[in-house]
Amino acid sequence: MQWWEPLEMPDYFYEQGLFAGYEKLHSPPDTKLGSNHRAFFKNFPGPWSGKLLDVGCGNGKFLMVAKGYGFEVWGVDMDIKSVEIARSVVGESVKAMSLEHFVDFVRERGVSFDVVTFFEVLEHQDKPLVFLERIKSILKPGGYISGSVPNRDRWLTYDSEWDYPPHHLLRFSKQSLENLLSTAGFGNIQVKSLDFSFKLKEWFFYVKKSYLNVPIIPNAIKYFLSVPLSFAFVLKLKGRGPYLYFQASKA
Incomplete structure (x- = not known):
């Protein structure tokens, strides 16, 4: 895995909405899913029920579709404006807080999850093992995690501020992602490279x-x-x- 030093995630960038690119998440979502979300509905083994938490849920697009499949959906995000939109789409089970505070919140209420998803979130973490331990602490035995990260070995790359700190801190290959999930204690690990877009x-x-x-x-x-x-x-x-x-x- 490649990473940047100093390895530090500035929470206030997300809490204060300082990333201009997130403005698209401050409006109601459409129903067109990206390839990362579509991969979940294609590969998840089921059952399509129970409590699903989406970490870094944005404006709730994925949650909106997952709810239609039969899940009881929850979401958490540090971008307050995005959370307001997501609540208008799927309800008050979407919270504006860090994952650390959310874990305390649900533990106090005896809530645990059958599925926890985090799409394009893991590459932002400065303590990825701590992040995964928190996820695991609110996941039921036998429960699933699912998500996506940018592919470090993707064929076509170009310089962009989005792939550098303070936005992205980690760069994963297939092997390094498998190793991280294994080290965190997960099993039945599957990592797939999504197809290149032919638009x-x-x-x-x-x-x-x-x-x-x-x-x-x-x-x-x-x-x-x-x-x-x-x-x-x-x-x-x-x-x-x-x-x-x-x-x-x-x-």
Whole structure:
């Protein structure tokens, strides 16, 4: 696993809504799920019932769909504005607090969960084992965890402030993610690389950015050249999609 030093997650960035990119979570969700959420509904073994907690739930899009499948849904997020939206979608079981405080909150009430999900959350943690121990402490015996992280070995990458501190602190490969989940005491571990998106606009953007980033070449020519380059690199995509999906169970 790769990480940054100093390894420290600034909670106030999330609590005060200082990440501009989170503004999209401050409006009601649509029903179109991302590939990470779709992977859950494709791979989760069931049963499709019981209490499900989504950590870092944002505006409640995933919870809204999970509720339709039959789960009793709960959510927790440190972004107060997102939580307000999520509550309007799925109800008052969504809380605005840190995971540490949420664990104390549900323990006092004798609440535990059949499933705990955390999509694009683990890479933000400065103490990933502590994070997973807290998750495990409120998970029923035999309960499942599920989620996703960016794939460190994804084929197409480009420089972005989103993949650096204070936003992302950890970078996982398939093996390092499996090792972390095993070290945390989970079993039946499955880690899968999600397929690369073949949306033409996104595909051409990555190719142009990665291989044709030459200022003197006009954009029209870059897009023209990106078509044959795209097909030339198709075979390199196997196992190197943008996200790693994982699921595991508590012994």
